[in-house]
Amino acid sequence: MSLNIQRRVTSDTAFSSELHPVIAKIYSGRGITNPSEIKRKAGELLPVSTLKGIDDAVPLLHEALLQQQHITIVGDFDADGATSTALMMLGLRKLGFTRVSYKVPNRFDYGYGLSPELANDLIKTDTDLIITVDNGISCIAGIDIVKSAGIKVIVTDHHLAGHILPNADAIINPNQPGCEFASKNIAGVGVAFYLLLGFRAYLRDQGYYQSMQITPPNLAEYIDLVALGTVADVVKLDTNNRILVHQGLARIKSGLCRPGIRALLAMSNKDLNKVKSSDFGFVIGPRLNAAGRLDDMSFGIRCLLTEDYGQALKMAEDLNDLNNERKDIEQGMRLEAEAVVNDLTLSEGDVPAGICVYKPDWHQGVIGIVAGRLKEKYYRPTIAFAKADVSATGDSELKGSARSIPGLHIRDILDEVNTKYPGVILKFGGHAMAAGLSIIESKLAEFQSAFETVLNQHLTEDVLTQVILTDGELPADCFTVDFCQQLADAGPWGQGFAEPTFDGVFTIINQRLVGAKHLKLVLSDRHGQLFDGIHFNADLSQWPNPHCDQAQIVYQLDINEFRGNINVQLLVRDITQA
Missing domain, CATH: 2.40.50.460 (OB fold (Dihydrolipoamide Acetyltransferase, E2P))
Structure with missing residues (x-):
C-alpha cells in the first residue's frame, strides 16, 4: 500500500478580516467561501414543508392524539436508531400522547427493522399505529403484514429507497422519489425530529393549543439527541446537519441535556462544557452501539429516556462494561482476522484485491467493526463473516459485513457479483462504503472467488493509493x-x-x-x-x-x-x- 499526502485546494474567500485567515482557508478547502454558508442558527434549518410525506403523516397523528391510540415506535439497533426511538418517545409524550411504547428488534432474533418476524409479534398487541424510525423504507413484507391486520404505518427513514416502496400510510424520507428536501444526508433521528416539528406546527395551525389553553411544547430541548444520532451515524455534515449538531452541542455545554447523555460523558471523564462533536462518535456512540451489538439496544434507549441522573449513571456504567466486553471480543477477532490475511499474503505474495475473513465462532454483532479495522490497516475492501442460522437445507447461513475504500462502491460490487454469479448471495444491501449480505457457508469459497474476480475489474492503482x-x-x-x-x-x-x-x-x-x-x-x-x-x-x-x-x-x-x-x-x- 502506498501513501499519498495531498493538500486541499483552496480559493479566495469573502470572509471579513475578523475571521482568522487560516480558518478562512480551512473553510475554503471544504467548499465554503462566503459567511452566508456558515449557518448555525436554529431558524436557518431547512423548512419542514419541503420534506415529502409530512402532510400525509400529521393527520394520522392528529387522529391518534384525539383518540389516544396506542402508538408503537419500531427502532433500529444502532446509535441513530436508539436516539431516534428515544426522541420519538419523548416528543410524542410532550405533544400529548399517553399510550406510546417502542420495540427495537434484537439483531440476532429478528434482524433489521420491521421484519416479518417482528410484524407477526406486533399484530398480537393492541397497537393502532406503528412509526418506524431509522428503518422502514425496505421493510416491504413486514409492513404488508401489519397493514393487513389493520394497523396503520408511518415510515420515517433516511436510507435509499428501492424500486418498490412499502405500502405505508405515510413515508417520510428525503431519499424517496419526488422529495425536494435539500439535505439528502439527514440521519434517521433528524427525520424523526422533523416529523415532530411538523406535527407541532399542524396542531398550532389547527388551533389545538389555543383551544386547550396550553403553550406549544419546546421540542428544541431534545436536540441533544438529534446531534448525537447525527454524528454517531457518520452521515455527511452538510449545512443543515451542522446546524442540528451545533444546536445540540450548545445545549449540552449549557448543561441542558438528557441525563443519559450527561452520564455517558461522565463515564469517560468528559467535561460537559468542553464536549465536541467527535465525542458523539468516539465516546457516546460506541457505548450505545455496544448494547445493540452484544445485548439489546433497549437498554441503551432506557438510558436516554430516564429522567433520573442516578439511574442514568448506573445504566451508563453497564453500557461502559458492555463496550469494554465488545473491545475484548473485537481485539481477539481482529488478531485472528489479521492472521488469516497474513497467511493469504504469504501464499500469494501480496494482499488480495478484496479481503474475506470468517471464523465459525466469531460474534455476529462485531464483524462490522472488524471489517472496518482490516480495511483501515490493509486499505482493501473487506468483508467479515460470522455464522448466523442454519438454513432449511441444513447448511449454515453466514452474515457478512462489508467495508470499502473511497472510489469503490461496495453495494454495487455486490450487485454485480449477484448478477454475474446468481445463487451465490442470498441477499444484500447497503451503500457506497458499507454493506451487509448473507450467503450459505458451503458457498463461501465460491463467493470469495467471484468477489475477487469482480473487484479486479474495478480496482486501479489510483483507487488503491490511499490519499x-x-x-x-x-x-x-x-x-x-x-x-x-x-x-x-x-x-x-x-x-x-x-x-x-x-x-x-x-x-x-x-x-x-x-x-x-x-x-x-x-x-x-x-x-x-x-x-x-x-x-x-x-x-x-x-x-x-x-x-x-x-x-x-x-x-x-x-x-x-x-x-x-x-x-x-x-x-x-x-x-x-x-
Missing part, C-alpha cells in the same frame, strides 16, 4: 491554546466536513510507548518550538524507531489539560520517516 488530505503546514504562531479554541468554535466538524488536519516535518526529541500501544512524542518544529504529541494505536512494527530523528507528520491540534497545566498537543494521525 490523506491535509490543510497544509500550520504557521508557527498558530500553535496556541487560543487558536485551538478558535478551530473548535469554527465547527462542528465531522463526516464530509473534516476536522482540520495539518502536516509538516518535525524533529523527534523523544519517543516512547505508553499504554503498551500508543506512541508518546516530544517534537520540535523548524522554529525550535517544542510540542507533545500522541499517536494512538501506533504500528508497533515501525515505532518506536530509535534510528528516526525526523518525521513527516500528519496531525490535528488538541488542547491537553493535565494537573492544572494547559498546553497544545499534536494528535498524530500518520507518521513516516522524513
Whole structure:
C-alpha cells in the first residue's frame, strides 16, 4: 500500500478580516467561501414543508392524539436508531400522547427493522399505529403484514429507497422519489425530529393549543439527541446537519441535556462544557452501539429516556462494561482476522484485491467493526463473516459485513457479483462504503472467488493509493491554546466536513510507548518550538524507531489539560520517516 499526502485546494474567500485567515482557508478547502454558508442558527434549518410525506403523516397523528391510540415506535439497533426511538418517545409524550411504547428488534432474533418476524409479534398487541424510525423504507413484507391486520404505518427513514416502496400510510424520507428536501444526508433521528416539528406546527395551525389553553411544547430541548444520532451515524455534515449538531452541542455545554447523555460523558471523564462533536462518535456512540451489538439496544434507549441522573449513571456504567466486553471480543477477532490475511499474503505474495475473513465462532454483532479495522490497516475492501442460522437445507447461513475504500462502491460490487454469479448471495444491501449480505457457508469459497474476480475489474492503482488530505503546514504562531479554541468554535466538524488536519516535518526529541500501544512524542518544529504529541494505536512494527530523528507528520491540534497545566498537543494521525 502506498501513501499519498495531498493538500486541499483552496480559493479566495469573502470572509471579513475578523475571521482568522487560516480558518478562512480551512473553510475554503471544504467548499465554503462566503459567511452566508456558515449557518448555525436554529431558524436557518431547512423548512419542514419541503420534506415529502409530512402532510400525509400529521393527520394520522392528529387522529391518534384525539383518540389516544396506542402508538408503537419500531427502532433500529444502532446509535441513530436508539436516539431516534428515544426522541420519538419523548416528543410524542410532550405533544400529548399517553399510550406510546417502542420495540427495537434484537439483531440476532429478528434482524433489521420491521421484519416479518417482528410484524407477526406486533399484530398480537393492541397497537393502532406503528412509526418506524431509522428503518422502514425496505421493510416491504413486514409492513404488508401489519397493514393487513389493520394497523396503520408511518415510515420515517433516511436510507435509499428501492424500486418498490412499502405500502405505508405515510413515508417520510428525503431519499424517496419526488422529495425536494435539500439535505439528502439527514440521519434517521433528524427525520424523526422533523416529523415532530411538523406535527407541532399542524396542531398550532389547527388551533389545538389555543383551544386547550396550553403553550406549544419546546421540542428544541431534545436536540441533544438529534446531534448525537447525527454524528454517531457518520452521515455527511452538510449545512443543515451542522446546524442540528451545533444546536445540540450548545445545549449540552449549557448543561441542558438528557441525563443519559450527561452520564455517558461522565463515564469517560468528559467535561460537559468542553464536549465536541467527535465525542458523539468516539465516546457516546460506541457505548450505545455496544448494547445493540452484544445485548439489546433497549437498554441503551432506557438510558436516554430516564429522567433520573442516578439511574442514568448506573445504566451508563453497564453500557461502559458492555463496550469494554465488545473491545475484548473485537481485539481477539481482529488478531485472528489479521492472521488469516497474513497467511493469504504469504501464499500469494501480496494482499488480495478484496479481503474475506470468517471464523465459525466469531460474534455476529462485531464483524462490522472488524471489517472496518482490516480495511483501515490493509486499505482493501473487506468483508467479515460470522455464522448466523442454519438454513432449511441444513447448511449454515453466514452474515457478512462489508467495508470499502473511497472510489469503490461496495453495494454495487455486490450487485454485480449477484448478477454475474446468481445463487451465490442470498441477499444484500447497503451503500457506497458499507454493506451487509448473507450467503450459505458451503458457498463461501465460491463467493470469495467471484468477489475477487469482480473487484479486479474495478480496482486501479489510483483507487488503491490511499490519499490523506491535509490543510497544509500550520504557521508557527498558530500553535496556541487560543487558536485551538478558535478551530473548535469554527465547527462542528465531522463526516464530509473534516476536522482540520495539518502536516509538516518535525524533529523527534523523544519517543516512547505508553499504554503498551500508543506512541508518546516530544517534537520540535523548524522554529525550535517544542510540542507533545500522541499517536494512538501506533504500528508497533515501525515505532518506536530509535534510528528516526525526523518525521513527516500528519496531525490535528488538541488542547491537553493535565494537573492544572494547559498546553497544545499534536494528535498524530500518520507518521513516516522524513
